[in-house]
Amino acid sequence: MDLEGKKTEIDSLLECVRPISFDTLVGNSNLKEVMSKAMEGSSKRSEALGHILLASPPGLGKTTVARIIGGPEVLQLMGTNLDPELFERILYMLGEDNPFKRVVFVDEFHSLRRGMKESISVIMEAFQLPGHSSIRIIPFTLIAATTDSGSLHQAIRDRFMYTFQLEFYSIEDLSKIARRTAGILAIKITDSAITEIALRSRGIPRLTNRYLRLLRDWSSLLTKPIVEDILQSKFRIDHMGLGPLDREVLYEILKGAGKPVGIVTIASSLQEDQSNIENIVEPYLLRVGLIQKTPRGRVLTKKGMDFITKMKRT
Ligand code: ADP
Secondary structure, three states: OOOOOOOOHHHHOOHHHOOOOOOOOOOOHHHHHHHHHHHHHHHHHOOOOOOEEEEOOOOOOHHHHHHHHHOOOOEEEEHHHOOHHHHHHHHHHOOOOOHHHOEEEEEOHHHOOHHHHHHHHHHHHHOEEOOEEEEEOOOOEEEEEEOOHHHOOHHHHOOOOEEEEOOOOOHHHHHHHHHHHHHHOOOEEOHHHHHHHHHOOOOOHHHHHHHHHHHOOOOOEEOHHHHHHHHHHOOOOOOOOOOHHHHHHHHHHHHOOOOOEOHHHHHHHHOOOHHHHHHHHHHHHHHOOOEEEEOOEEEEOHHHHHHHHHOOOO
């Protein structure tokens, strides 16, 4: 099981709980307000919405927001396998009958290849194909999602009219999400069990839903002691929501004995992808105050040190 929030098979079984309107999307009040106004305006004027960039670690709602804005049938592409020729063909295919719904969603936007980044930049700005200024493309809206916004150059960021950084969710918002999901999946659960799941979800709705889905197989009524016991003993998720990889990263930093440890060293000793550590593990460890970033690497905070010394190695 992937504990850090990346999409896995179990999440496909949870498509039925994905919000399909801003009314059921929890949190994100600024995004909902700004985009509702923008969608209303563009719909009235029959114009394409401005391009939108959604940035966050995995599981915080980028795809959900893109589907609410573009509609459930929005064309979804992966940045990793997009090339200029394919993209041009797609743009030609976009229909003309419903201009404000002409939306293309590109996930993992940071992983576009260099040539593709350059050509998409021209297309987004001028609705022209690079090198073919006479060929006009029907205006469309690009919604780009990225887990690594830091790697996007300013020139390409400037092409987006709206940029939203989706934040980790509060315990209260995660509890709302858990309650709604439990309702849809007809799971019996107590209030304190809902809070316990929220506490262990490391701020990520995808994990909240996933834990509920897993836990329902263990009992017909989920109570706090059952949630604590199963998440801890079967899935090794501790009371702060940390999983095995988070703890491994803390141990690598501990090995530095107070000296900052670089991300390359951590990734290579754990044989993990550097971007996984940087974009998935680290933001949560920083957020809960267990580590600190210095110009020369990562160090444990006092809280991180206390946490790790109390903990048995898993
Ligand atoms: P991302 O694209 O950022 O990886 P998703 O949009 O796929 O994340 O979200 C993962 C799951 O978490 C969704 O299927 C949805 O059920 C749930 N979710 C995410 N954000 C919210 C939210 N704001 N309110 C309710 N559920 C959410």
